[in-house]
Amino acid sequence: MPRNPASPLQRGMWINELAGSGTAYQMPLAITFEGPLDVPALLAACTAVLDRHELLGAAFQEDDGELLIVRADIPPTVAHGPEQPPDFDVRWGPLARFTLTETGPDRHRLLFVAHHLVFDGMSKDILVRDLAALYAGRPVAAAAPPYGEVIQAERERVEEALPAAETFWKARWRDQFEVFTPGGETTASRRPGPGASVAALSGLPDPGDLGVTTFEHVLTALHALLHRYGAREPIISVDLSTRGPETAETVGLLVNELPVVARPEPGGTFRELAHQVRDELRAVYGFREVPLARALGGLSPRGSLTPVSVSYRRRGPDPDFPGLTADVDWAMFNGGARGALHLQAVEGPGTLDAWLRYDPRVLTGEDAALIAADLRAVLGQPPDTPVSELVLPSSGAHTSQARPTEPAAVAAAAPPEIVEGVTRIWCDVLRLKHVGPHEDLFDLGGHSMSIINIIARIDKQYGVELPMDVFFDNPTVEGVAEAVAQASIHSGA
Missing domain, CATH: 3.30.559.30 (Nonribosomal peptide synthetase, condensation domain)
Structure with missing residues (x-):
């Protein structure tokens, strides 16, 4: 699998995953079989499906500020036995897994789970159809074009549509x-x-x-x-x-x-x-x-x-x-x-x-x-x-009050020297001459890879590794500087 740039949607999903998303981006699918199942044939069909669709064997790694789709170090698996929670790792793999379990006489359940980075709802139809055809020995559809070609063609269409899309959404989005x-x-x-x-x-x-x-x-x-x-x-x-x-x-x-x-x-x-x-x-x-x-x-x-x-x-x-x-x-x-x-x-x-x-x-x-x-x-x-x-x-009906989310704890103000240092990092990463302490990273044109670069620079300069969720709560210089100050106290840096 060649190394290809990830799509914008994959970049956003990846940053959420690194911040900690639990099972929110897992895509499970279960098939319950009744009858005399040919277990070796089904397991072989599962393996063939994974080989047939290259993105199921992918992982996502950052390289010099760009998120790339790469071949996973740990490939997707086919297991026969009890179901286990998926051990997905977006950086190294695997991001897909089949598990076949016997649930009774002539009764089996096949559980497939993939990460949303490599799978969507329409993919379920393709996977199930291919699995049935390969199990039965029927011919399958012609192979899809390489995923890199798909993303590149989509990227070119997006660039062409951008001016009109910007005008369209400025009048609608809030x-x-x-x-x-x-x-x-x-x-x-x-x-x-x-x-x-x-x-x-x-x-x-x-x-x-x-x-x-x-x-x-x-x-x-x-x-x-x-x-x-x-x-x-x-x-x-x-x-x-x-x-x-x-x-x-x-x-x-x-x-x-x-x-x-x-x-x-x-x-x-x-x-x-x-x-x-x-x-x-x-x-x-x-x-x-x-x-x-x-x-x-x-x-x-x-x-x-x-x-x-x-x-x-x-x-x-x-x-x-x-x-x-x-x-x-x-x-x-x-x-x-x-x-x-x-x-x-x-x-x-x-x-x-x-x-x-x-x-x-x-x-x-x-x-x-x-x-x-x-x-x-x-x-x-x-x-x-x-x-x-x-x-x-x-x-x-009598309704309960909806539950407001817990407000974030108010952190003490960061020392001026940390605010100044974080400001310089933001200016360098965003290539700006000036950034105010309360300006939002994303209003300044920042994105998921900007966060990765800022975290790396902060780790190098202050010896602390900030979690991704800092940029969910308060994506400003002041908010990040406060997090750096708190992390420095806890780490003794």
């Missing part, structure tokens, strides 16, 4: 961390962490004559809820696939998270809001390959672009493993949360299943269940109902 729920307003955490889950939808809602897709119908319902909870102009980030015909067979991270803003009109109906959301989503889709941070800059690290997000995927057909019944858990929960609230939906032939994944540091389980009930209720009401008159089960 950064926010407020979350509106049945329990009130609270503030989301920027950091990924442990999560929880409640079932939200089971079965396809009927859009009737709305003139929108099922995805647009569901997205409108969530916007309507946030507006009813108190958000004047609700904003929800959505995962949009960046795949084209040339990447239809590529296993990798080919998705971009972008915001969709709704502006409900006073007295407006659900139908009118649905058309507005449809039109906005389709306008956003025109810039689906351009990361928001690339178009605007100044975005601080965060697990999710906005506190509330949606991923919606239409999966392929059920796999055919000869002589076996195979049940695929397409949306297996990873136990983590990247934002305050995430709706994960998978549409299959005639079915739709969706779950609300939420951050218990921000929302209560009671409020998450009420949001799920409200979502189901809104999807079942007449489309010409004014948004302000939609009947919500939560309006008659």
Whole structure:
């Protein structure tokens, strides 16, 4: 595998991982088999799948300020035995693993887990389809182009679209961390962490004559809820696939998270809001390959672009493993949360299943269940109902107060000489003549690799290694200088 530059989305995910994200970026998939399984054939098929898709054998390393995709020192594994928590290491590997476990007579479970750096939702369809074909001895699709070529072609398209994308997003984007729920307003955490889950939808809602897709119908319902909870102009980030015909067979991270803003009109109906959301989503889709941070800059690290997000995927057909019944858990929960609230939906032939994944540091389980009930209720009401008159089960329920995140402890001011030294480091790394003590690193054009370089320079000058989360909490010269001063005291440096 040649060394290739990582994509902007991979850089952002990598910095979150180094800061500590738990299981938030793990992508699990489980297949339960019933029948006389040919264990050696299935294990051989697993190995062939890993060999076939090069990115599953990758790791990510920084070299002179650039994040590179490299061949992992520790390759992905295929195991036969009890399931174990993944031991992923983004720098050295592995970032993918198969585990086959016997769960009863003629009953087995195959668990696949990959890091989101090398895998996305559409990759699940490719992996399961290839696995079934290789197990059965059927021919597989032609190999995908090398991932480096895919990223390079995407990078060229992004550069071409940047001017128009910058104009588009300047008129729409506003950064926010407020979350509106049945329990009130609270503030989301920027950091990924442990999560929880409640079932939200089971079965396809009927859009009737709305003139929108099922995805647009569901997205409108969530916007309507946030507006009813108190958000004047609700904003929800959505995962949009960046795949084209040339990447239809590529296993990798080919998705971009972008915001969709709704502006409900006073007295407006659900139908009118649905058309507005449809039109906005389709306008956003025109810039689906351009990361928001690339178009605007100044975005601080965060697990999710906005506190509330949606991923919606239409999966392929059920796999055919000869002589076996195979049940695929397409949306297996990873136990983590990247934002305050995430709706994960998978549409299959005639079915739709969706779950609300939420951050218990921000929302209560009671409020998450009420949001799920409200979502189901809104999807079942007449489309010409004014948004302000939609009947919500939560309006008659006793709700707990949403949980605000713990404020960071206030550190003592750093000595002037440390502030001065950190300022010089920032000026050198960012190539600026002047940086004020309260200016935000990301407003100054900093990014994930800037953080890596600043940490390395601070370690060299002060003998302390700062954790990544310092740049989540207070990404200013003063905030970093305070962290250096505290670390120096604790280390005796």
